[in-house]
Amino acid sequence: MNILITGATSGIGRQLVLxxxxxxxxxxACGRSPDKLEALKKDCGEAEEYVQLLQFDVTDRxxxxxxxxxxxxxxxxxxNAGVCEYVNELxxxxxxxxxxxxxxxYFGVVNCVDALLPKLGAGSRLAIVDSMARLMPFTRAEAYASSKAAVHYLGNSLKVDLAPHGIAVTTISPGFVETPMTDANDFEMPMKITVADASKAIQKGLAKxxxxxxxxxxxxxILRFIHKLPLRLQIAISRRMKNAQ
Ligand SMILES: NC(=O)c1ccc[n+]([C@@H]2O[C@H](COP(=O)([O-])OP(=O)(O)OC[C@H]3O[C@@H](n4cnc5c(N)ncnc54)[C@H](OP(=O)(O)O)[C@@H]3O)[C@@H](O)[C@H]2O)c1
Structure with a gap:
């Protein structure tokens, strides 16, 4: 298969390329840093010949x-490329x-879909990485989780419009994965998994x-169960979690 991966220079994307x-x-393998892209290619070892580096910033249409x-x-x-910034204080x-x-x-994904739609034929698949953070109203996640909710909606909407063209769409919602992104978090992250396990889960789901x-x-x-609760209960759970931090 010909596979294109954004956010290839770190964390989940890097593991998927490997x-x-x-x-x-x-x-x-798409990334914005030439040095990190070259380092990734070296890390691929003998598989290096299968990797082509593409350097661009997803925000630059x-x-x-x-x-x-x-x-x-x-x-x-x-x-998969993404950033996380929390609203730490009001x-x-x-x-x-x-x-x-x-x-x-959000717009990074839109820019890539815009450019890639003509490259996707019948039988191809578009996968968009969002986050389980979109499933309930977490403290400090006003910007991050709403961007992930928006991109999840985009993916679901594309499922409707691309199906007649034979293009399948998969939305990917990770929980906590050990990467440079989560290394920056200052709170407890339940059930955090390794990038190797995250990559396995993604590959398995896409293959199926x-x-x-x-x-x-x-x-x-657990999060999808909470997502189905009345909003006042979701907010109460989230406030308890915030107070426990
Ligand atoms: N880790 C988790 O627990 C977790 C949970 C849920 C969802 N996710 C999502 O999974 C995806 C990958 O996250 P990760 O944990 O692997 O994070 P990461 O290690 O920080 O990797 C993020 C990747 O995105 C790239 N990127 C960011 N902004 C970019 C831009 N403007 N243009 C091009 N590339 C850009 C980064 O490039 P640089 O190397 O140049 O910075 C890096 O390669 C993200 O969308 C994230 O929101 C992660």
């Missing part, structure tokens, strides 16, 4: 169009923070053609 290239797939516009058909796209509530988060997590992927599984069950 794993898919070792399995003999041709991987377009023209760069995304120019770089991705030159590709041949792609069988699987995993839009005094941090500034629209610039929301713009930064949405620029990467799943429309939605949640991992770790038990954390997914």
């Amino acid at each position: 794993d898919y290239s070792k399995s003999g797939h041709r991987v377009y 023209e760069a995304v169009r120019t770089t991705l516009g030159s590709l041949e058909q792609v069988d699987l796209v995993i839009l 005094s941090d509530f500034e629209s610039e923070l929301f713009e930064r988060v949405f620029a990467a997590n 053609g799943k429309a939605q992927i949640y991992f770790p599984r038990v954390f997914g069950w």
Whole structure:
């Protein structure tokens, strides 16, 4: 398969590049840092020949169009690049923070979909990484989780509109995964898993053609149960968690 992965220079995306290239797939590894991209290619070892590096910032619409516009058909796209910024204090509530988060997590995905739709033929699959954070109203997550809720909706809407063209869409909702992103968190992260396990869960779900992927599984069950509770209960649970921090 020809597989394109954004956010390939760190965490989940990096592990996916290592794993898919070792399995003999041709991987377009996308990142914004040339040094990190070169380091990734070296880390692929003998599978290096299967990896093609593409350097662009997902927030730069023209760069995304120019770089991705030159590709041949792609069988699987995993839009994984993302950032996390919390509204730590109410005094941090500034629209610039929301713009930064949405620029990467929402418009970054939109920019890639815009450029890649002509490259996706019947039988191909588009996967979009959101987050289980979208499932309940967490403290400090006003910007991050709303960007993930928005991109999840985008993915579901695309499921409707791309199906007649034979293009499948998968939304991927991770729980906590040990990466540089979560290394920056200052709170307890229940059921945190390794990037190796996250990559396995994603590869397995995509190979099965799943429309939605949640991992770790038990954390997914718990959060989806909470998501179905009346909002006042969700808020009460979230306030208790905030007070316990
Ligand atoms: N880790 C978790 O617990 C967790 C949970 C739920 C969802 N997720 C989601 O999973 C995805 C991967 O997260 P991760 O934990 O692997 O994070 P990570 O280690 O911080 O990796 C994020 C990747 O996205 C890239 N990126 C960020 N902004 C970009 C931009 N403007 N243009 C191009 N690339 C950009 C980063 O590039 P640089 O290396 O140049 O910074 C990096 O390669 C994210 O969408 C995240 O929200 C993660």
